[in-house]
Amino acid sequence: xxxxxxxxxxxxxxxxxxxxxxxxxxxxxxxxxxxxxxxxxxxxxxxxxxxxxxxxxxxxxxxxxxxxxxxxxxxxxxxxxxxxxxxxxxxxxxxxxxxxxxxxxxxxxxxxxxxxxxxxxxxxxxxxxxxxxxxxxxxxxxxxxxxxxxxxxxxxxx
Amino acid sequence: xxxxxxxxxxxxxxxxxxxxxxxxxxxxxxxxxxxxxxxxxxxxxxxxxxxxxxxxxxxxxxxxxxxxxxxxxxxxxxxxxxxxxxxxxxxxxxxxxxxxxxxxxxxxxxxxxxxxxxxxxxxxxxxxxxxxxxxxxxxxxxxxxxxxxxxxxxxxxxxxxxxxxxxxxxxxxxxxxxxxxxxxxxxxxxxxxxxxxxxxxxxxxxxxxxxxxxxxxxxxxxxxxxxxxxxxxxxxxxxxxxxxxxxxxxxxxxxxxxxxxxxxxxxxxxxxxxxxxxxxxxxxxxxxxxxxxxxxxxxxxxxxxxxxxxxxxxxxxxxxxxxxxxxxxxxxxxxxxxxxxxxxxxxxxxxxxxxxxxxxxxxxxxxxxxxxxxxxxxxxxxxxxxxxxxxxxxxxxxxxxxxxxxxxxxxxxxxxxxxxxxxxxxxxxxxxxxxxxxxxxxxxxxxxxxxxxxxxxxxxxxxxxxxxxxxxxxxxxxxxxxxxxxxxxxxxxxxxxxxxxxxxxxxxxxxxxxxxxxxxxxxxxxxxxxxxxxxxxxxxxxxxxxxxxxxxxxxxxxxx
Numbered sequence: 001x002x003x004x005x006x007x008x009x010x011x012x013x014x015x016x017x018x019x020x021x022x023x024x025x026x027x028x029x030x031x032x033x034x035x036x037x038x039x040x041x042x043x044x045x046x047x048x049x050x051x052x053x054x055x056x057x058x059x060x061x062x063x064x065x066x067x068x069x070x071x072x073x074x075x076x077x078x079x080x081x082x083x084x085x086x087x088x089x090x091x092x093x094x095x096x097x098x099x100x101x102x103x104x105x106x107x108x109x110x111x112x113x114x115x116x117x118x119x120x121x122x123x124x125x126x127x128x129x130x131x132x133x134x135x136x137x138x139x140x141x142x143x144x145x146x147x148x149x150x151x152x153x154x155x156x157x158x
Numbered sequence: 159x160x161x162x163x164x165x166x167x168x169x170x171x172x173x174x175x176x177x178x179x180x181x182x183x184x185x186x187x188x189x190x191x192x193x194x195x196x197x198x199x200x201x202x203x204x205x206x207x208x209x210x211x212x213x214x215x216x217x218x219x220x221x222x223x224x225x226x227x228x229x230x231x232x233x234x235x236x237x238x239x240x241x242x243x244x245x246x247x248x249x250x251x252x253x254x255x256x257x258x259x260x261x262x263x264x265x266x267x268x269x270x271x272x273x274x275x276x277x278x279x280x281x282x283x284x285x286x287x288x289x290x291x292x293x294x295x296x297x298x299x300x301x302x303x304x305x306x307x308x309x310x311x312x313x314x315x316x317x318x319x320x321x322x323x324x325x326x327x328x329x330x331x332x333x334x335x336x337x338x339x340x341x342x343x344x345x346x347x348x349x350x351x352x353x354x355x356x357x358x359x360x361x362x363x364x365x366x367x368x369x370x371x372x373x374x375x376x377x378x379x380x381x382x383x384x385x386x387x388x389x390x391x392x393x394x395x396x397x398x399x400x401x402x403x404x405x406x407x408x409x410x411x412x413x414x415x416x417x418x419x420x421x422x423x424x425x426x427x428x429x430x431x432x433x434x435x436x437x438x439x440x441x442x443x444x445x446x447x448x449x450x451x452x453x454x455x456x457x458x459x460x461x462x463x464x465x466x467x468x469x470x471x472x473x474x475x476x477x478x479x480x481x482x483x484x485x486x487x488x489x490x491x492x493x494x495x496x497x498x499x500x501x502x503x504x505x506x507x508x509x510x511x512x513x514x515x516x517x518x519x520x521x522x523x524x525x526x527x528x529x530x531x532x533x534x535x536x537x538x539x540x541x542x543x544x545x546x547x548x549x550x551x552x553x554x555x556x557x558x559x560x561x562x563x564x565x566x567x568x569x570x571x572x573x574x575x576x577x578x579x580x581x582x583x584x585x586x587x588x589x590x591x592x593x594x595x596x597x598x599x600x601x602x603x604x605x606x607x608x609x610x611x612x613x614x615x616x617x618x619x620x621x622x623x624x625x626x627x628x629x630x631x632x633x634x635x636x637x638x639x640x641x642x643x644x645x646x647x648x649x650x651x652x653x654x655x656x657x658x659x660x661x662x663x664x665x666x667x668x669x670x671x672x673x674x675x676x677x678x679x680x681x682x683x684x685x686x687x688x689x690x691x692x693x694x695x696x697x698x699x700x701x702x703x704x705x706x707x708x709x710x711x712x713x714x715x716x717x718x
Contacts, residue, residue, distance in 0.1 A: 019498070020417075022480030023463055027422060054481075061482040061639075062463035064422050081385030081582070081615050082541035084629055118464070118633075120423060121387035122196050123541035124233025124548050135199030 007032055008040045012047035022050060022058060026065060034074075035066035063118075071106040071113035073151045076130040080119030088127035092116065094141035095129075098148060111155065112148070166450065169442045171327065175318040182319065185223040187271060190240040192307065193226035194394045195387075195426050197236035202226075205237055205259045212263045221271065228395015230307035231298075234547040235288060240307075243270055246277060252288040262286070293564040294546045299527065301535045302511045303551045306395025311430050314437035317398040323443060325514035329406050330451045333517075338410040339365055342513065345521035346533030351378055351469070351506030352581065352610045353686075354532075354599045364411040364493045364503035374502040375413040376492075377404055377510055378474060379420035379427070382466035383582030384633060386613030388537040389507035391549050393420065393427035396511065397434035401457065403510030405448075406517060408455050411503055416457040419474055422464065431459060466583075466637035470685045471504040473639070484639045485685035506611070508537055528554030532598035537612050540566050543573065544616040552597075559593040562616055573618035577701070581610030583630045583637075584690035586697025587623065606697045608690070623702040624709055628656045630694035634687060645688025648679040652695060662712040669706060672699065 011028045015021035025048065029040050036059055045052040059065045077083075077092045092103065095114055099107055106113040122128045125137025131151060136143065167173055182188075191197075191206050206226055213219045230238045235252040239262070242248045251262055261283060270277035279287055309316045317323070329338050343358025367373070377400060381389040393400060404416050420428050435457055438444040446454045460478045467473045468483040475497050477483040496502025512534060516524045525533045532554040538561065541547050545567030552561060558578055562568065569575045577587040580597075586607035588595065595601050599609050617626070635649040652675050655668050676692030683689045699706060 020460055020478045020480045023477065024461060024480075027461055027463070057482055058480070062465050064462075064464035079384070081579070081613070081629070082547070084384075085542045085615065085617065085621065117423070118382065118466070119384040119386070120195075121381075121390045122199055122233070123385055123387060123539055124196050124236065125199065126541065126547070128199075135195075137200060 004032055005039070005043065008043055009047060012044050016048050022048070022055065023062070026055075026059065030065060033069065035069050038067075069110075070115075071110050072155060073111060073132050074113045074115065076115050076117040076120070077103075078118075078120045078122075078126070078128045078130070079116045080123060080126075082123035082126040083119075083128055086126045088129075088139065090141050091127055091129060091139045091144065094144040098144055111152070171318050171323045171449075174315050174441070175322075178313075178315040178319040182223065182316075185221060187222040187241065187243045187267065189222060189224045189267070190227050190230075190242070190307065191224065192228075192230045192236060192238040194229035194233075194391060195424075196229065196233035197238060198426065200237045201255065202237040204256060205239065205254055208256055208259055209239075209263060212260065216268060218268070218271070222267070225310050226312075227308060228306040228311050229303075229391040229549050231303070231550060232288065232294060232546055232548040238288070241267060243267075243277075245275070246270060248290060249279060250288045250290055251283070251286050253286060258283070258286055292546075292567075294548070294550070294567065297560065297565050298551050299535050299553050300551050301515055301524075301527070302392060302399075302508055302537055303395065303549070304515075305399065306391060309396070311395055311397055312433050314398060314434065314441060314443075317396070321518065322398055322514075323402055325517040326402050326405050326409075326443075327449055328517055329409055330449055330453050335365060335410045335412060338406060338517070341521050342410070342516060345516045345524040346528075346531075347509065347512055347516065347524065348532065348599065349506055350508035350512070350536065350611065352584065352608065354609060357505065357509055360493065360503060360505070361407065361411050363491075364413075364501060367494055367501040369412045369414065369501070372415070372498075372500045373411065373413045374497045374500060375404055375408045375411065375416045376471075376474070376478070376497065376502055376504045377416065377418045377507060378469065378471070378504050379418055379424075379507045380462045380469045380474060381421060381424075381507075381611060382469050382637075383584075383611055383613045385541050385615050386539045386582060386611055388539055388549065388612040390421075390424045390427050392507050392511050392537070393424070394430050397427075397431045398438075399511045399514060400431075400507055401434055401438060403513035404457065404505075405443075405455055406513050407503065407505060407510065409453055413455070413503065415455065417478055417497065418457060418459045419468070419478055420459060420461060422461040428459065428461065435459070465639070466633070467639045467685070467687050470687060473685065474504065475502065482639070484641045485687075487684060508612070529596060529598045531600055536597070536609070538614045539612060540614050540616070542579075542615040543569055543618040543621075545570055554598045555596040557594050557596055558588060561597065561614065562593070566616065569616065569618045573620060575616065576619045576621060577617045577623075579607075579615040579617060579626075579694075580613065581608035581690075581693070582613045583634045584608060584686065584693055585610045585613075586693050587617070587626075587701060589701045606693070606700055608693075623698040623705050624656065624660060627695045627698040628653070628660060631656060631691065634691035638687065638691070642682075642684040642688060644679045644682040645684070645691065648675045648683075649688070649691055651675055652679075652692065656695070659706060659709050662709060662714040664706075664710045666707075666710060668710075669699065669703070 015025040127139045265280045347357045348354045468477045473483040473485040492502045537551045640646045
């Protein structure tokens with residue numbers, strides 16, 4: 001068993017006896033790889049004694065869960081009302097044209113994943129983007145290339 | 159039984175509170191650093207580390223206390239730091255970075271500590287001083303947000319030092335459950351999640367259902383409205399207030415355990431809530447025989463996973479159970495048949511945060527704020543095209559003009575106010591001519607909007623109302639769970655029509671069709687999401703039909 005699979009098994013065992021635990025377990029599983037892989041869902045089904053179909057029913061209902069691996073850097077462009085009014089659509093367009101992908105897609109090298117998210121709750125800083133948990137407030141389209149460079153550099157250093 | 163007495167003393171909230179107060183009293187200076195999601199994303203973590211290192215270096219750590227607090231309100235000007243030195247005026251610094259913070263420490267805090275009497279802020283720092291006399295601060299009335307920005311939300315003793323858990327003690331030791339229900343009923347508190355149902359009545363209904371084996375109290379922290387972050391800020395800034403409110407509610411209705419349902423998109427709020435629950439368990443405020451009484455209670459957290467519909471109580475209950483968050487027809491109401499089929503009472507975060515204040519200061523005090531039918535205060539997330547965008551709390555009945563132009567500082571230069579939007583995707587627009595309307599449940603309803611959970615979005619005259627309506631409808635169509643046909647099909651059809659109109663291909667009859675579908679959705683949808691989804695369209699049609707008809711006259715745009 002790989003380290004990641006054993007971690008997933010641990011999560012399944014931890015939540016098995018608790019009530020209303022499927023979504024919590026899925027959150028933790030997604031925390032390991034950034035998405036819920038088929039084999040992990042299957043293992044969860046077996047260990048938690050929940051039909052696999054029911055797990056996928058839940059996985060596909062909620063926006064938060066991902067079924068395929070996202071890029072190394074996940075770019076979330078906020079599409080809440082304040083960000084909408086302050087022109088985040090232009091920022092999104094810039095990301096799309098710079099990365100040459102649409103929302104919900106990843107770049108071919110697997111470096112970036114672009115997604116739109118509902119309000120991140122930083123409306124005072126609108127328009128806002130979040131890259132791997134780091135928030136960029138008062139965004140302008142001109143900042144987009146800088147941000148991409150910053151992350152490319154960060155990955156190179158790793 | 160000396161040991162028992164010793165233990166009781168150790169966990170006595172009065173002892174803990176006075177010990178903490180004595181500890182705070184020792185410091186001559188308190189530096190409060192806003193450490194909520196907004197300011198954290200503008201780098202407040204680094205600023206706090208820098209302040210600590212400067213204090214260590216200068217040997218001032220014994221005299222100056224640094225407190226990482228919850229939201230101070232003026233999020234657009236963050237990161238914010240408030241410096242309170244004994245005998246001197248409080249100073250609030252805005253838009254800080256490392257360099258300016260260093261300067262604040264070296265040119266204000268350090269020399270001010272060595273000076274008797276007032277100490278003026280240096281000229282070069284004046285640009286970063288935010289006057290505390292601004293209407294933004296003076297016109298507000300803080301009840302729910304009283305502690306946010308003033309205490310360390312991760313320290314239970316600091317909450318106690320500010321009167322925390324006294325209301326719980328009062329309820330458990332001096333009141334019967336029905337007396338608690340009566341007091342809340344008398345206060346006139348109504349649900350702050352949007353519905354506006356009397357909280358006391360809800361508790362009364364829940365209390366009447368006998369507890370066979372289990373009964374639940376659920377806190378709805380699934381704040382899904384885009385452009386609203388009141389509940390997040392309350393959980394981040396004062397989590398214990400919500401927990402205390404929930405415990406009092408549990409005592410009043412006879413609940414055996416409690417559940418917090420919080421959005422997964424709010425990691426900081428979840429973390430603070432988790433820490434607060436841990437602290438309660440450690441200090442015997444959760445568990446068996448709380449405060450030496452017969453009251454036993456425990457709580458747990460469940461996360462949402464990005465579904466707006468889960469704000470609806472029956473969908474929320476399904477989600478806690480670990481299933482798809484689809485609503486079901488009511489009755490039976492959750493108060494009779496809720497989580498796992500057991501009686502459950504669902505209250506919003508802000509509603510629960512009000513409870514301890516009402517019990518301590520009395521229903522009459524609470525009812526002294528607000529209007530005839532809407533009592534107390536309301537927290538709003540004031541955002542959009544407004545000068546001072548942030549989190550505010552005002553008495554019910556405050557006019558839109560006071561909120562937007564005085565507290566909010568008006569629309570930024572060069573533009574004019576066009577409308578204010580409340581209630582998020584379930585609400586409507588309030589045009590500028592209604593500026594003197596008091597904000598309360600009834601008045602908002604009259605003009606076709608709703609109170610909602612507290613998002614207030616300011617719209618200037620450069621915004622196009624048809625596109626705004628489409629923006630909201632896009633959201634609800636995407637978030638529709640698809641269970642009932644009126645919402646699933648109606649929403650999609652309305653969106654198609656709006657898109658057609660936006661592309662200059664609409665006909666006059668399309669407007670009638672929009673109204674017809676909207677009517678069907680309002681009457682026939684299963685839950686609040688579908689019933690209210692047409693509101694942004696209907697409300698913009700009501701006040702800005704000319705913008706729709708203008709688009710009908712426009713030349714058709716190229717198809718994409």
